[in-house]
């Protein structure tokens with residue numbers, strides 16, 4: 622049983638283990654951010670059919686892991702980086718209601734909109750988005766032509782958790798080539814860099830000490846013509862501390878630290894797809910306004 626598998630099955634084994642090794646307790650304030658992306662209607666674990674992913678994932682196990690972490694950690698946040706829809710018959714049969722209700726029960730705080738959320742068009746979103754008991758953020762979509770949805774999606778939101786004032790905003794990949802035009806009638810795509818700059822400025826002005834981007838742009842994506850990607854974004858937008866990505870289904874085992882515009886680094890990660898992995902990033906506030914981060918994702922098995 623390798624270490625990650627152990628962590629997944631034994632839940633918070635790491636915490637117990639590090640205590641047993643007599644590591645000095647770290648008293649800096651800590652926020653644990655849990656993340657999924659591209660869960661793609663995978664309510665059940667992959668079937669035991671001899672395939673590579675057999676037995677992995679499943680919303681019930683995800684909830685068990687999230688609950689355990691919330692029991693132990695004082696400050697937590699659970700987010701999703703988009704594409705919760707499409708991929709199994711649950712979506713074809715129920716149009717996304719099952720996915721949203723499952724996320725409600727796991728207790729998500731904030732999610733961004735992925736391209737597959739549009740697969741049943743605006744009418745499909747009108748049936749599903751209002752069911753969410755979590756917040757939707759997307760900074761580079763203008764919903765003013767889709768009147769019933771406009772009040773449901775904000776460019777950004779702020780969560781005050783202990784000493785953390787967390788500013789979260791969303792960005793989405795180009796709609797062109799990704800979403801059929803008849804499926805996003807009334808929703809206009811805005812430049813992600815400009816939109817992100819505006820959100821970061823507003824979040825900074827409100828005193829956020831941690832800026833998190835929920836990105837559905839992809840990391841080193843293979844899609845031709847897509848100009849913006851998570852690995853290029855930090856060089857163009859100042860002030861983002863952490864990008865929790867999606868879209869390219871990339872498993873990043875460690876946080877990728879990229880130099881950011883205006884100095885400092887932006888850390889980027891992504892948790893593959895299908896809910897096989899629950900991302901866990903621990904952020905600690907340091908003296909001054911510094912942030913220390915480490916990633917330790919959990920295998921959902």
Ligand SMILES: [Zn+2]
Pocket residue numbers: 704735736737837867868869
């Ligand atoms: Zn996507």
